Amino acid sequence: MRAIESRGTVTIAKQLCKGCELCIPACPPRVLEMSEAHNEQGFPYPELRPGCTGCGACLLVCPDFCFEVFLYREPVAHEVAP
Amino acid sequence: MRAIESRGTVTIAKQLCKGCELCIPACPPRVLEMSEAHNEQGFPYPELRPGCTGCGACLLVCPDFCFEVFLYREPVAHEVAP
Amino acid sequence: MLTGIGGQGVQLAAQVLARAAVREDRHAIYLGTYGGTMRGGNTDSTLVVGDAPISAPPIVSRTWAALAMHHQFWEPVRDKLRPGGVAMVNSPAFEGELDRERHRVFEVPATPIAAGLGGAMASSLVLAGAFAATTGLVELPSLIEAMRESLPPYRRQHLELNQAALAAGFEAGSPGAAPAWPKNGGAPA
Amino acid sequence: MLTGIGGQGVQLAAQVLARAAVREDRHAIYLGTYGGTMRGGNTDSTLVVGDAPISAPPIVSRTWAALAMHHQFWEPVRDKLRPGGVAMVNSPAFEGELDRERHRVFEVPATPIAAGLGGAMASSLVLAGAFAATTGLVELPSLIEAMRESLPPYRRQHLELNQAALAAGFEAGSPGAAPAWPKNGGAPA
Amino acid sequence: MSRLPVLDTDRPPQASAVKIARDKPDLLLTERHDLCPGCGEPLAMRVLLEAIEELDASRMAIGVVGIGCYTAFSPTMDVDSIQALHGRAPSVATGAKRMRPESLVFTLQGDGDMVNEGLQEVIHTAARGESVTCVLLNNGVFGETGGHMTATTVLGQRTKNSLDGRDAAYHGHPILIGDLLAQLGGTAYAARGAVDDAAGVARAKRMLRRAFQTQLRGEGFSFVEILTMCPTGWFIPTPDGPGYLDEVMGTVHVTGELKAGGKLTTTAELIARRGGREAPTA
Amino acid sequence: MSRLPVLDTDRPPQASAVKIARDKPDLLLTERHDLCPGCGEPLAMRVLLEAIEELDASRMAIGVVGIGCYTAFSPTMDVDSIQALHGRAPSVATGAKRMRPESLVFTLQGDGDMVNEGLQEVIHTAARGESVTCVLLNNGVFGETGGHMTATTVLGQRTKNSLDGRDAAYHGHPILIGDLLAQLGGTAYAARGAVDDAAGVARAKRMLRRAFQTQLRGEGFSFVEILTMCPTGWFIPTPDGPGYLDEVMGTVHVTGELKAGGKLTTTAELIARRGGREAPTA
Amino acid sequence: MSRELIEGSAAIAEAAIAAGCRFFAGYPMTPFTEVLEHFARRLPEVGGVCINAESELEAVGMAWGAVSTGARAATGSTGQGLSLMQESFSEITRAELPLVIVNMARGQGDYYQSTRGGGHGDYRHIVLAPIDIHEAVELTQLAFHLADAWRNPVLIYGDYLLAHTYEAVDIRALDFGELPAKDWAVDGSLGGTGHSRSVNPLGFRKGETGVDPDSMWKRLQAKHDAIEREEARCETEFVDDAETVVVAFGSLAKFARYAVRELRGEGVRVGYVRPITLWPFPSQALASACDGAANVAVLEQNAGQMIDDVRLALLGRAPVVAIGEISTDPAGFGVGPLLDPERVRGRIEAVLEAPPGGPR
Amino acid sequence: MSRELIEGSAAIAEAAIAAGCRFFAGYPMTPFTEVLEHFARRLPEVGGVCINAESELEAVGMAWGAVSTGARAATGSTGQGLSLMQESFSEITRAELPLVIVNMARGQGDYYQSTRGGGHGDYRHIVLAPIDIHEAVELTQLAFHLADAWRNPVLIYGDYLLAHTYEAVDIRALDFGELPAKDWAVDGSLGGTGHSRSVNPLGFRKGETGVDPDSMWKRLQAKHDAIEREEARCETEFVDDAETVVVAFGSLAKFARYAVRELRGEGVRVGYVRPITLWPFPSQALASACDGAANVAVLEQNAGQMIDDVRLALLGRAPVVAIGEISTDPAGFGVGPLLDPERVRGRIEAVLEAPPGGPR
């Protein structure tokens, strides 16, 4: 086990997502990945993995206003498989 | 008596003239002067005095297509009062 | 009706007469028309003056008086002149046909008079002045005031010349020779 | 009638069916409409096929068969389906109400089949293939040829996927279950 | 990385955190819209509305909206607005501004709207020095009607009627509208941004702020062009949008400030300056 | 000098002489026209028609005429012509040229026609690189309707609605149309001349010839602007026309070639180059 | 203003200003130019704005913007210039904006354009056609009132004669009654409140993503039906016992009325009807005026346009004959030979002498 | 071309090309866009030119230029785009140019615009309104013929249904007879000969400095009168003994005809009249078709426009009732709920059951 630290996090309104994938490369630490599942509109959507910095890039490039961005007062550590 | 030489001459369709006077300053040797008389349209028109060089400037600046320009094969001399 | 060639100041003259009549509490309606494009074509104007509101349209079939600056477009105007009507022309430039039997003809050397004042372009106002004097249509002060009101801003420099032209014309008229306002108060047209 | 959400390929499917019918010397008229702006709204299409020139307008009040890619705009289409008509839907995505008493219902897992072929966007063609097989409206080769003709130049890269989708759909149909061409030669609508 | 756990993003975090950015700008009445996946226009819309908020100008703004895909925001943007016809927004903005000189009047137009149908409107408005801000969302296509070429489509760009790329000999040349406008006497501010990445989005907002400030200071006409992705009209997959914008449109309509503080910078100068890299302006 | 005799100019000379210039161009059906005294447009008309004759292009020319005072020449010019509506000539020329690619198609327009009413027509035509020649007679006014300001009227110029001179704050700024057109990708040739003196008239003809040659060689769009006097619309005496043109319009719309042989020269450069004197170009 | 000789163009501009018009935009074209010139001179003096727009299309756009803010605003041109504005006219009517439009037409050939709407779709402008300057001063003011009352464009149909005749008129503000507040206008003050406004021709409301053009258009039709019922105006003279009724509008009606009065003075049983509103057309008033007439003569200076409306009003109840014609001068400004009192009288007399059904 | 499933838009473009059209210019707008797209694809293949113009105004200008050279040329849009072209349409008619115009309208609200001319002055376009793709293929070709024969613009009135329905049609060139040589067209070849030509709407001739709009406009009127006499076309069914006659045009007429045929099949005495030319309106044919009818029902998808022409044709000889209405979809493209066979049948039945004079 090792720990990955998230300095921030996001919420994703996945029902609004249209699966364009613009947020994926826009995320500097690359902590967003598209889902296997599809939302009600039939689109895959991004899922967050540990390591978000709260930079807000995803929000700026999302055409469907899916993101809100939060900065933790204290970084949060996630235990992950090695 | 002295003689003034004309290297060229012009015809002036004075009935077409609208008296704008553009030809007057355009003539390099200044041999055009406006008439006292008025044409049928009620406008004064230019009159030619000796000394025309046949340069064609008057023709180029006349908006009413009044001039034709001729170059004498031999210059013509006009006797004038001193 | 007044007729001339575009640029001769015919419209201004007509407007001055109309405005002067209104100053003297008459009713007037005046319309200028151009018979071609804006430049060089004929220019006519029609002036109807009366004691009561005018129900006639601003274009008439018959006229009581005709003023002509130039003969070129005179014919249709003359044809509308009533028997006994007033024909006042700008001599000697005017070369049109005049029917001295049917009409009371007045010749006014308007252009020479205006040229003498330093501006041939004021000839129409000379004619207007003469017409006012001859017919008693309006008085000279009204004419002058009317002219002031009628000048567009870009013609202000002509004020004095125009005033002199009106006065000289009034002078050159024949007072009482063809009264516009008959005793019975009827309206000339 | 075919219904779906914009972008689901419904129009292409309808066009392919129509073109295939013409290839088989039937008469067909087909119209696609969009219920909103161009993006995300509903998209319906109406297909009328017959043995003789069609005098019916391209919008109908009643239909013999309804194909649905999605339930969102299903209701008005269902209401037009005649008793005994064919309802073929894209299962399991379709969640609309089906009246199994009144209509002959067929469920075709079009999206899963298409996804299995590598392109969910070809689902409509799977449905079209299944419909053709089930009703005997047209044969598979006609469908494939029709699809080739219908593709705009900027979609040429999808040729193979589309062909596979039509074939897989045809395979998934239930031949003879709802014949489009009854013995008496009447036209389905 | 894919073995990392998926975190809950359905609700705000439990741990102590501050929200630093909201999903949609406050001046948008709803986050829903029916523009295509991967469209760049909502991104421009976001920064436009945020710039107004940040300048505290919400209660003095009048938006004049043209006709294109962005028209979808006409009902949902929470600022007073006038829906204009295709191409006519700059004149409408002029009339509104003249009657409400104290307000912040802007247009929202596409390249089809501004550079095709109504090209002379924006040029005349700029020359007149009208105190309005014209905002251009430039994607090089008529998105709304299906992706046809416009007067800004760059050479080589794919559109519905140039599937193999715009060809100068057959289709003519693109117009660099920003350069035309910048050089007019009445123009006080002109800039060109793009929303192909987060930095670009942020920079576009700065440009919009400067343009609005120019207007509020009464200095004359201001203009901001924003390059936006239109994967639908370019006939490419959505993830390819930003790269296509950058490589195809962005090398011709180069981003940067074209006129600011009285200084004119041509696109040619921007290209020279950037030497193949992102322009450092703004 | 006035004591010198007046020579007979009513008929050709008796003495042996060669006629070196005719009164009107052969391609004019009549020398009569009803344009004002001192108008510059007939001068431009002369050189336009002479340029066509000199290139031996009379029997392949199609002239598309706009609406303004020059429209008076539409019936009297002896070349095939299409009378267009106000502002619309460039599009009409485009349609004609496309159907008759072997002909020489030109427009004849005024500043009101080209830079006001139909500004986008000429810009789009140039950007498209249409193989037509647009000729602008620029006097900075709507001559025909009475001398109102246009989009090219320079600051300080007198017109009916700027009797004290155009004021930037109230009336906005002039458009240097030649500069806008020159920088478009489809433009192969652009030049600005003036008919304020004989040399200018002659130079304007050379520009027209070059523009037509550009078209005949199929190089793209070509444009010639000619500054013309409008004493009527400027409310000045006719003899003052050329001087006013030179001093007022000519210092802003500076004459010279703006694009030729692939080289672009801005008006600013022309001004710098000329250092207060007549530009040496062309 | 006291009684002063004034050109029709100036009178219209002054009347508009008296009615509170504070914005005008236009592009010169004979015989409309002087209207623009007068607005340009006068509006700045009263704190208003006149823009010499770069084209007609831009002029109508500017007026659209101005009127959207709640200001009284107008634009205009001749019919030809208005042709360019037709897209805007149609849509501005859908946006329910109270724009006033001045058509200083070149004759009467723009009747269809004005009354049917030259643009696309179903829409109508109220059309007021003054007979002379005096009436123009009143109707111009009424135009602004009706525009606001109905939130619908109103067009003033004039011509060369109206624009260029000088007459002494007295221009003062007229009161046509209360008007509702302009609670639809945009002034920029409501952004961020959730109640921001939108002026639009597309039929949407702020906050709703959908549009509903069908019901919007139907509402518009219902409004137009109401205008049709309530706003028709006309002038009639001597119609009670008239055997022949002459119908004419605008400047030409002055010639008709003059002739009819002359003929009445001579004892001829002729009457006169003048639609003041060309739309809504005063069909009912016309029908009752023509009740019992043996002939209805339509005098218009065009190829026959208003005659449709006369026929639609009468539906065969009286024979309708055309006594007008296309008639213009060499410049095409609409000052044709038909504009002559004797000629007009002659045309009417020809109908009087003819059997019922007219001379043709 | 052999029988092949083809979209209405494509069929119109193909038919135009079969008729020799070699130039098209337009600007996209739903539902016209596909017409433009098909021309853009096909014209270059046959040596023609299609320009994707930068705006509607520029499109009509380009078409003006092309048609002036003697080429067969067309432009088009929806009614809204055509609103922008109205100045040109009016003047192009004066210039007597054989332009073909395609209106893929959003419904039937552009009837007035098409038949009265939305521009200034007195002018008319021949207006052809096909019922379906088959007829569109014929009428498109006829349009080019009539345009040349009369030297007058011809407008094809279609709509969303016509543009977007697919049907199998057979497109081949049709022969409508001889046409005079285009001795008025300009090709550039006559300069300097003293016989150069001018195509113009101002009424001048080369070499004459004056213009004569009055007689030019009157000549135009005479031509339009002749067209009115000679070119009216309509389709009728079952009118001989019909008690109720249904009048409809264009796509909507297909719904009407379908319903009338059904009702006739059930023995109901109902007839059907469809104007094929909206202008000239087939007034005489309509009048005789309605002879003896107790009710004439006008089905149109607008607020009531063609009904004017129906009333003018009948002048009170039969009661005329409107059974159509404004009807559109959320996008405003004109595909409204009225376009439904049962609904249309219901409207007709309501008239049948009502007393003479109709249900309202």
Ligand SMILES: Cc1ncc(C[n+]2csc(CCOP(=O)(O)OP(=O)(O)O)c2C)c(N)n1
């Ligand atoms: C006068 C007019 N012509 C055409 C149209 C059809 N139309 C609607 S949107 C549009 C294109 C919009 O392009 P752009 O402004 O670039 O916006 P985008 O859709 O690319 O965002 C067109 C041609 C219209 N609405 N009005």
Ligand SMILES: Cc1ncc(C[n+]2csc(CCOP(=O)(O)OP(=O)(O)O)c2C)c(N)n1
């Ligand atoms: C659509 C339209 N609007 C207005 C006019 C009126 N008009 C005729 S000529 C003209 C001005 C012409 O100006 P310009 O082109 O500069 O020519 P100039 O008269 O100065 O030679 C105007 C506004 C018109 N003919 N058509």
Ligand code: SF4
């Ligand atoms: S806030 Fe930054 S780090 Fe976190 S998901 Fe978004 S882009 Fe990635």
Ligand code: SF4
């Ligand atoms: S950018 Fe937004 S819409 Fe696109 S995939 Fe990411 S969350 Fe979904």
Ligand code: SF4
């Ligand atoms: S030809 Fe030359 S010298 Fe002779 S009159 Fe003319 S300008 Fe003067």
Ligand code: SF4
């Ligand atoms: S330039 Fe021509 S019109 Fe002018 S004064 Fe001289 S001759 Fe006469």
Ligand code: SF4
């Ligand atoms: S068509 Fe293009 S601009 Fe329009 S919504 Fe789709 S991606 Fe955006």
Ligand code: SF4
């Ligand atoms: S108004 Fe000006 S441009 Fe027109 S003819 Fe007169 S001088 Fe020439």
Ligand SMILES: [Mg+2]
């Ligand atoms: Mg775009």
Ligand SMILES: [Mg+2]
């Ligand atoms: Mg000019």
